[in-house]
Amino acid sequence: MTSISLTKPKEKTTKDNKKIARTRRQRGYHWEDTLVKRFNSAENWKAFRLGSPSVALPDVLAVNTKNSMIFTIEAKSGTSTSLPVPADQIERCQRWIKTFDIYNDRKVILAFKFLSKKRIGLGQYESRELREFYKIWDEAKVITDCVCTYDGEVFARIDGKREKLDLKEHMMPFKTKHRSSA
Numbered sequence: 543m544t545s546i547s548l549t550k551p552k553e554k555t556t557k558d559n560k561k562i563a564r565t566r567r568q569r570g571y572h573w574e575d576t577l578v579k580r581f582n583s584a585e586n587w588k589a590f591r592l593g594s595p596s597v598a599l600p601d602v603l604a605v606n607t608k609n610s611m612i613f614t615i616e617a618k619s620g621t622s623t624s625l626p627v628p629a630d631q632i633e634r635c636q637r638w639i640k641t642f643d644i645y646n647d648r649k650v651i652l653a654f655k656f657l658s659k660k661r662i663g664l665g666q667y668e669s670r671e672l673r674e675f676y677k678i679w680d681e682a683k684v685i686t687d688c689v690c691t692y693d694g695e696v697f698a699r700i701d702g703k704r705e706k707l708d709l710k711e712h713m714m715p716f717k718t719k720h721r722s723s724a
Contacts, residue, residue: 573619573655574601580716600635610646614638617653621661626689650679654690674719677709
């Protein structure tokens with residue numbers, strides 16, 4: 543007696559996941575690159591992308607020596623209704639600005655960009671307004687995972703629960719697609 547084994551055709555999940563991950567990284571790179579270009583076009587500012595996520599550096603470093611200002615920026619971009627920031631990324635930004643104590647004005651900025659298309663399914667999107675939010679991390683707060691919503695509200699994620707975080711908006715020294723969450 544011969545046995546016949548039936549197997550399901552292989553799903554494209556691995557290939558799809560790689561493509562999705564590449565798209566996500568490209569979005570992040572483009573957002574960081576946009577921020578650097580915007581800072582560099584503003585008077586007295588110089589900005590740099592600091593490298594890949596594996597290097598444990600902030601996404602962007604922006605410096606204004608004339609006004610003694612330095613910002614470390616964690617940039618998040620996406621098509622969902624919320625964008626998360628892991629605590630370790632906020633912590634590394636904080637370490638950097640503490641290192642440069644020669645600057646009088648040192649801030650950790652969380653820069654969120656909600657793209658003009660909202661993901662509603664695998665490869666499916668609907669149009670919406672592009673929104674950008676720039677939040678200043680409050681050094682007095684305990685560093686925690688947090689998430690920014692499409693409406694510009696920020697929540698801490700503690701033990702799986704969301705707790706509202708009151709982070710101030712930062713007006714950037716360049717033209718933005720900024721939308722106040724107030």
